[in-house]
Amino acid sequence: MSPVIPIQASPSPGLNAGSTGCSTPQPAAHHVLRERGQREVFCGLTGIIWLHRKIQDAFFLVVGSRTCAHLVQSAAGVMIFAEPRFATAIIDDRDLAGLADANDELDRVVTRLLERRPDIKMLFLVGSCPSEVIKLDLSRAAQRLSRQFTPGVRILNYSGSGIETTFTQGEDACLASLVPCLPSTAASDAPASGASLLVVGALPDVVEDQFARLFAAMGLPRVQFLPPRHSTELPSIGPDTRYLMAQPFLADTARALEDRGAQRIAAPFPFGVEGTSAWLMAGAKAMGVGAQAVEQATAPARQRAQTALAKVRPALQGRSVFFFPDSQLEVPLARFLHREMGMQLVEVGTPYLHRQHMDEELALMPAAVQLSEGQDVERQLDRCRAARPDIVVCGLGLANPLEMEGMTTKWAIELVFSPVHGYDQAADLAQLFARPLDRRQRLAA
Numbered sequence: 349m350s351p352v353i354p355i356q357a358s359p360s361p362g363l364n365a366g367s368t369g370c371s372t373p374q375p376a377a378h379h380v381l382r383e384r385g386q387r388e389v390f391c392g393l394t395g396i397i398w399l400h401r402k403i404q405d406a407f408f409l410v411v412g413s414r415t416c417a418h419l420v421q422s423a424a425g426v427m428i429f430a431e432p433r434f435a436t437a438i439i440d441d442r443d444l445a446g447l448a449d450a451n452d453e454l455d456r457v458v459t460r461l462l463e464r465r466p467d468i469k470m471l472f473l474v475g476s477c478p479s480e481v482i483k484l485d486l487s488r489a490a491q492r493l494s495r496q497f498t499p500g501v502r503i504l505n506y507s508g509s510g511i512e513t514t515f516t517q518g519e520d521a522c523l524a525s526l527v528p529c530l531p532s533t534a535a536s537d538a539p540a541s542g543a544s545l546l547v548v549g550a551l552p553d554v555v556e557d558q559f560a561r562l563f564a565a566m567g568l569p570r571v572q573f574l575p576p577r578h579s580t581e582l583p584s585i586g587p588d589t590r591y592l593m594a595q596p597f598l599a600d601t602a603r604a605l606e607d608r609g610a611q612r613i614a615a616p617f618p619f620g621v622e623g624t625s626a627w628l629m630a631g632a633k634a635m636g637v638g639a640q641a642v643e644q645a646t647a648p649a650r651q652r653a654q655t656a657l658a659k660v661r662p663a664l665q666g667r668s669v670f671f672f673p674d675s676q677l678e679v680p681l682a683r684f685l686h687r688e689m690g691m692q693l694v695e696v697g698t699p700y701l702h703r704q705h706m707d708e709e710l711a712l713m714p715a716a717v718q719l720s721e722g723q724d725v726e727r728q729l730d731r732c733r734a735a736r737p738d739i740v741v742c743g744l745g746l747a748n749p750l751e752m753e754g755m756t757t758k759w760a761i762e763l764v765f766s767p768v769h770g771y772d773q774a775a776d777l778a779q780l781f782a783r784p785l786d787r788r789q790r791l792a793a
């Protein structure tokens with residue numbers, strides 16, 4: 349039997365419910381079904397697909413097998429007009445002859461790459477899970493190569509291994525590896541006094557610009573973002589840094605930032621009108637901006653988003669949704685679908701439930717919701733089949749079989765690839781769930 353763990357969620361301290369028209373959240377004790385069995389997840393290499401687009405002078409060199417190369421290549425697509433900014437150094441049979449050979453080979457590949465590509469200013473050596481790669485010490489390789497290529501190129505390493513990870517942890521590992529490189533506020537050009545605001549988590553540029561504009565309209569023009577668009581624009585951090593998480597899967601990055609003295613701002617995540625309002629309000633409050641300034645700055649975007657959501661709501665209202673654990677976005681997305689789109693939550697599965705980071709989200713969830721953490725895929729499939737939800741959010745490996753069984757699915761990975769944060773994307777986020785339901789209805793007609 350899987351143990352059931354009760355957890356107590358507290359009300360959101362940073363939430364101004366009045367700004368969104370939603371009722372004040374009440375603390376709720378949720379029961380979490382914890383499962384430790386076979387899992388169906390992608391590996392952390394997947395993060396390269398959005399990270400290489402975000403940090404425009406970075407290169408991601410996967411040290412892996414042919415399988416890793418195929419995964420990254422097929423997921424990211426082949427770029428025809430631009431030089432790619434990711435590749436795989438394939439450890440093959442020749443390298444298995446001895447570890448020293450593999451290190452020499454890696455140095456040779458990196459040297460050739462950096463000589464040929466002077467546009468690369470930051471190189472990530474990304475580990476994978478084949479046993480011969482795990483034996484290779486990539487952190488020592490990064491240090492060794494840094495001695496050769498610094499200051500022109502910064503060389504870092506992290507693991508995207510598929511063992512005991514979810515695919516979004518690749519971004520977490522990448523950003524955590526960046527944190528020690530961030531300049532200290534004391535030593536930087538940033539104003540010496542007063543707190544600074546840092547938004548953490550890769551966002552599409554268009555979304556980042558929207559948030560920057562909203563913060564500027566509240567009187568906060570110097571908000572920093574991690575990761576930056578260029579390796580030369582690393583945000584500075586220190587004890588005066590208050591950071592706001594834009595993604596819920598950044599536990600290691602959060603820990604690394606706190607080790608540097610930064611303090612997390614407790615907030616729900618910026619999905620939907622309610623989540624975005626509460627997130628912006630929490631950030632503004634931490635920086636000493638009053639609620640009225642936030643209300644004024646956000647009113648037009650909020651109104652636009654509410655109007656757009658109203659058009660999608662009839663397609664989702666009253667429909668049921670089942671989340672398999674995949675991206676770690678499940679809890680905030682379920683909160684949005686339930687509270688703003690009127691959907692029924694059958695089960696909200698998540699790979700890890702970070703109690704502290706999810707506190708504000710859980711306070712907004714209905715007390716009776718079935719939460720599950722971890723996975724025993726066969727048991728979960730049984731529960732899903734028994735419930736026959738209107739839509740199932742799951743990984744690619746489960747989507748096709750479930751579609752064959754007549755269920756409507758949504759690929760969890762698409763929710764990470766698509767711009768879904770903030771006011772102007774709220775209706776697009778809702779549409780990602782409405783479209784598969786519409787398609788199923790048309791097929792059935």
Ligand code: SF4
Nearest residue numbers: 391416419476477510
């Ligand atoms: S890191 Fe592991 S799980 Fe990911 S593609 Fe490579 S071999 Fe497969």
